[in-house]
Amino acid sequence: MSSDGVTTIAEVARQAGVSRATVSRVMNDRATVDPQLAARVREVAARLNYSPSRVARSLSLGRTQTVGLLVPDLGNPMFQQVLRGANQAARRSGYRILVADSIEEPQREAELAIEARRRCDALILCSPRMPEAELVQVLNATRPVVLVNRELTGSDVPTLTVDYVHGIRAVAQHLLELGHHRIVYLAGPTESASNAARLAGLREWQAEHPEVTIEPVPCGSMIEDGYRAIDTVLGSGATAVIAFNDLVAFGLLGKLDEAGVDVPGALSVAGFDDIDFARYARPSLTTMSVPQAELGQQAWDHLRELLEEPGQATPRTQYFRPQLIVRASTGSRS
Amino acid sequence: MSSDGVTTIAEVARQAGVSRATVSRVMNDRATVDPQLAARVREVAARLNYSPSRVARSLSLGRTQTVGLLVPDLGNPMFQQVLRGANQAARRSGYRILVADSIEEPQREAELAIEARRRCDALILCSPRMPEAELVQVLNATRPVVLVNRELTGSDVPTLTVDYVHGIRAVAQHLLELGHHRIVYLAGPTESASNAARLAGLREWQAEHPEVTIEPVPCGSMIEDGYRAIDTVLGSGATAVIAFNDLVAFGLLGKLDEAGVDVPGALSVAGFDDIDFARYARPSLTTMSVPQAELGQQAWDHLRELLEEPGQATPRTQYFRPQLIVRASTGSRS
DNA sequence: TTGTATGCGTTATCAT
DNA sequence: ATGATAACGCATACAA
Numbered sequence: 001m002s003s004d005g006v007t008t009i010a011e012v013a014r015q016a017g018v019s020r021a022t023v024s025r026v027m028n029d030r031a032t033v034d035p036q037l038a039a040r041v042r043e044v045a046a047r048l049n050y051s052p053s054r055v056a057r058s059l060s061l062g063r064t065q066t067v068g069l070l071v072p073d074l075g076n077p078m079f080q081q082v083l084r085g086a087n088q089a090a091r092r093s094g095y096r097i098l099v100a101d102s103i104e105e106p107q108r109e110a111e112l113a114i115e116a117r118r119r120c121d122a123l124i125l126c127s128p129r130m131p132e133a134e135l136v137q138v139l140n141a142t143r144p145v146v147l148v149n150r151e152l153t154g155s156d157v158p159t160l161t162v163d164y165v166h167g168i169r170a171v172a173q174h175l176l177e178l179g180h181h182r183i184v185y186l187a188g189p190t191e192s193a194s195n196a197a198r199l200a201g202l203r204e205w206q207a208e209h210p211e212v213t214i215e216p217v218p219c220g221s222m223i224e225d226g227y228r229a230i231d232t233v234l235g236s237g238a239t240a241v242i243a244f245n246d247l248v249a250f251g252l253l254g255k256l257d258e259a260g261v262d263v264p265g266a267l268s269v270a271g272f273d274d275i276d277f278a279r280y281a282r283p284s285l286t287t288m289s290v291p292q293a294e295l296g297q298q299a300w301d302h303l304r305e306l307l308e309e310p311g312q313a314t315p316r317t318q319y320f321r322p323q324l325i326v327r328a329s330t331g332s333r334s
Numbered sequence: 335m336s337s338d339g340v341t342t343i344a345e346v347a348r349q350a351g352v353s354r355a356t357v358s359r360v361m362n363d364r365a366t367v368d369p370q371l372a373a374r375v376r377e378v379a380a381r382l383n384y385s386p387s388r389v390a391r392s393l394s395l396g397r398t399q400t401v402g403l404l405v406p407d408l409g410n411p412m413f414q415q416v417l418r419g420a421n422q423a424a425r426r427s428g429y430r431i432l433v434a435d436s437i438e439e440p441q442r443e444a445e446l447a448i449e450a451r452r453r454c455d456a457l458i459l460c461s462p463r464m465p466e467a468e469l470v471q472v473l474n475a476t477r478p479v480v481l482v483n484r485e486l487t488g489s490d491v492p493t494l495t496v497d498y499v500h501g502i503r504a505v506a507q508h509l510l511e512l513g514h515h516r517i518v519y520l521a522g523p524t525e526s527a528s529n530a531a532r533l534a535g536l537r538e539w540q541a542e543h544p545e546v547t548i549e550p551v552p553c554g555s556m557i558e559d560g561y562r563a564i565d566t567v568l569g570s571g572a573t574a575v576i577a578f579n580d581l582v583a584f585g586l587l588g589k590l591d592e593a594g595v596d597v598p599g600a601l602s603v604a605g606f607d608d609i610d611f612a613r614y615a616r617p618s619l620t621t622m623s624v625p626q627a628e629l630g631q632q633a634w635d636h637l638r639e640l641l642e643e644p645g646q647a648t649p650r651t652q653y654f655r656p657q658l659i660v661r662a663s664t665g666s667r668s
Numbered sequence: 669t670t671g672t673a674t675g676c677g678t679t680a681t682c683a684t
Numbered sequence: 685a686t687g688a689t690a691a692c693g694c695a696t697a698c699a700a
Contacts, residue, residue: 008693019671024695032669054453055392056693059676064389066432066453074418075610077411084408087433096453098400098430099421119388119400119430223610250614276409276557280584282616342677353687358679366685390677393692672699681690 007050016044027052066096067303068116069296070109071126074101076221076247077275078292082126082148085296093304095121102129106191110138117142122307124148124299129191144306146299150193151317158302159317160295164194164272165201167288167322171242171270172205172214174286174324179333180240180268181212186219186229186252188244195244198272202242213238219248226251230259239267239333246271246278246287253281253329264331274325283328290322341384350378361386400430401637402450403630404443405460408435410555410581411609412626416460416482419630427638429455436463440525444472451476456641458482458633463525478640480633484527485651492636493651494629498528498606499535501622501656505576505604506539506548508620508658513667514574514602515546520553520563520586522578529578532606536576547572553582560585564593573601573667580605580612580621587615587663598665608659617662624656 009027013020018041025033026041044050058064069086071079079101087097100116102109109130117123123142127149128135139145139157147159175183185202188195199216206214217232219225226248233241233252243249249271256263263269263283271278274289298318343361347354352375359367360375378384392398403420405413413435421431434450436443443464451457457476461483462469473479473491481493509517519536522529533550540548551566553559560582567575567586577583583605590597597603597617605612608623632652 009695010693020694021671021673021696022669025670028695034669037670051452052695053393053693055389055398056676057695058389059387059393059678059692060694060696062676074414074421077414080408080411080414083433084435087408087435088438091434091438096432096434096450098432099417100425100430101418101421104422104425116430118385250611254614277584277611277614280588280611280615282614282618284616343679344677354678355680355687355689356685359686362679368685371685386679387677390692391679393676393694394678394680396692670700672697674695674697676692676694678692679690680692682688684685684687 007048009050009052012041012045012048012050015048016041063121064119065094066098066120067300068098068100068120068123069126070100070102070113070116070123070128072101072106072109072129073103073221074099075103077277078245078273078290079126081275081292082296082299085293086124086300087296088293089297089300093300095300110134113138114141117145122303124296124303127192127194129189129193144303146302146306148295148299156315158306158315160298160302161317161319162194162290162295163319163321164197165204167272168198168201168242169205170322170324171272171288172202172209172212174326175240175242175268175270175330176209176212178240178268178330181333182236182238183212183214183240183242184233184236184238185214185216186226186233186241186243186248187216188219188221188248190218192221198244219244221245221247223247223251223254226253227255230255233267234259234261240330241267241269243269243271246273246275246285249285249287249329250277250281253283253285257282263329265334268330268333270330272322278325279327281329286327286330287325288322289325291320295320341382343384343386346375346379346382346384349382350375397455398453399428400432400454401634402432402434402454402457403460404434404436404447404450404457404462406435406440406443406463407437407555408433409437411611412579412607412624413460415609415626416630416633419627420458420634421630422627423631423634427634429634444468447472448475451479456637458630458637461526461528463523463527478637480636480640482629482633490649492640492649494632494636495651495653496528496624496629497653497655498531499538501606501624502532502535502576503539504656504658505606505622506536506543506546508660509574509576509602509604509664510543510546512574512602512664515667516570516572517546517548517574517576518567518570518572519548519550520560520567520575520577520582521550522553522555522582524552526555532578553578555579555581557581557585557588560587561589564589567601568593568595574664575601575603577603577605580607580609580619583619583621583663584611584615587617587619591616597663599668602664602667604664606656612659613661615663620661620664621659622656623659625654629654
């Protein structure tokens with residue numbers, strides 16, 4: 001009977017000789033309760049090691065003090081940092097985070113989101129890859145919700161996103177300044193909105209720089225995808241590569257090393273995200289810095305506004321502008 | 335009224351012209367219900383977009399289908415992988431994971447564990463750093479619980495742990511075979527049980543190899559700790575370093591690179607854990623491979639046994655033996 | 669200030 | 685096979 005947290009409010013009330021209502025008031029620090037009584041209740045509660053059932057409380061109050069976070073892949077450092085940021089911020093407000101990733105069944109992302117939301121008071125939807133029509137549905141079915149790393153025009157859902165268009169342009173510009181005129185872009189998942197943004201940015205930029213060729217090739221978002229891309233890259237005749245993200249860059253770098261290809265001597269490689277390990281790559285990775293943990297942190301901040309002021313709180317979109325971090329993996333065209 | 339999942343079982347019952355009990359039965363696929371009736375109920379439920387409240391369900395059933403996972407630091411790839419593994423496994427059983435880390439207030443780890451457990455049906459306690467006496471209390475207050483990365487002799491709590499003693503000995507042996515006789519060990523947090531195990535292993539091994547000097551120096555568990563350790567390392571006169579974990583090794587490697595110290599030419603460096611990026615370090619990191627995601631996976635498996643058979647299910651301890659991965663950061667003594 | 673009574677949305681027991 | 689009805693454990697409006 002003591003091993004579990006099975007003591008209920010009724011038991012405390014009984015032993016303290018008061019009503020359950022009074023115990024409830026004491027536990028919630030309601031002012032209007034006689035100090036003496038309160039003290040006794042507290043004493044009994046402490047002795048019985050009582051603490052209110054979160055579940056019962058949730059049912060009564062209508063909120064769980066929990067927010068869901070759905071990401072495509074928990075193995076990706078980018079999303080891990082978002083989780084870390086969100087978790088820390090939420091924790092300070094007494095909220096906990098329920099995590100989920102859709103890596104096992106990407107096509108069921110929408111269901112997952114809705115299912116996750118049913119257990120929580122709110123949802124952080126990170127880099128959803130579902131089609132736009134579906135996204136609209138999901139957003140409406142899960143609010144309060146905030147969107148990270150993807151936009152939806154015409155929506156009033158708070159959105160935190162990275163200016164991938166600007167970012168990818170900056171990378172291309174950097175490579176051009178180093179003298180590269182043939183560039184390969186290792187594209188991310190076709191469903192990824194941020195990949196689409198990168199592609200758009202590259203097209204845009206290339207139109208302004210006819211002397212440069214940028215060839216997008218399908219690749220992926222994980223280390224292995226970059227690893228496997230080596231033949232395509234080497235066969236393209238390009239002198240520089242822009243990887244979808246740092247993970248892909250890492251994979252490519254690893255394989256290039258095995259193949260004895262000199263980076264950046266024979267080939268320059270740039271990534272995206274600036275994950276913690278980017279600077280420790282071999283060679284250290286030139287990349288665009290994205291404030292990963294801050295995305296999660298701010299996501300929570302916006303969510304809290306929505307939770308506290310259900311009346312249409314500041315539903316603004318926030319852009320983060322990534323910053324070019326030049327390291328050793330890019331160099332002048334040989 | 336439709337935007338939220340506010341439709342209740344009562345509403346469905348009313349519109350279907352049946353009792354709530356029947357609706358409940360239908361939603362839970364209880365056999366004993368007239369097919370016709372069931373069909374009608376389903377139709378109404380679908381039309382109303384009804385789905386049972388998880389919270390109410392939890393209260394009634396006495397379980398939340400959620401398990402807590404407490405780690406010291408969500409920023410550490412080791413724990414991220416444990417989370418990933420546990421999450422995937424739990425998800426397959428219809429469970430979700432609530433995450434928490436104690437990085438902001440390590441001294442309140444015990445409270446955090448208990449608090450987390452109050453929201454869940456079970457707990458995975460990963461690398462707890464609290465004192466043993468406290469751990470005993472926490473374990474009793476949170477079961478069903480499984481312990482990862484730390485042991486507690488005399489406890490019946492399922493435990494998944496890595497044989498750090500063996501592991502660290504293997505590293506030392508590897509370095510000795512390369513001709514190193516002066517080795518520095520960059521120690522982890524003093525509260526870390528796995529650090530204690532490593533220290534014990536090193537002492538043991540050194541006793542068998544009097545010709546070798548192993549000097550443990552306080553360091554830490556994060557990249558920055560390794561980064562800052564460079565002076566200590568260089569000042570020690572050692573020709574090889576064993577880092578508490580890969581993170582520390584990364585930090586040291588980075589700083590050594592900046593300082594122009596040749597690795598492994600002038601100094602050999604070994605890590606522990608074999609996080610994904612270890613092979614992409616500069617130079618690629620020699621380390622001990624730990625099945626990180628599998629720890630999380632198995633943690634869930636054991637937890638499930640406990641959940642399904644409350645009657646003292648196989649409370650066995652499981653050891654994982656790490657494996658030496660020789661890469662480029664260690665070499666013959668110059 | 670305190671207690672009574674009711675509701676939160678389910679599931680389960682026990683009749684029918 | 686189905687329907688009342690009572691839990692589940694808490695918070696709160698209302699009454700006293």
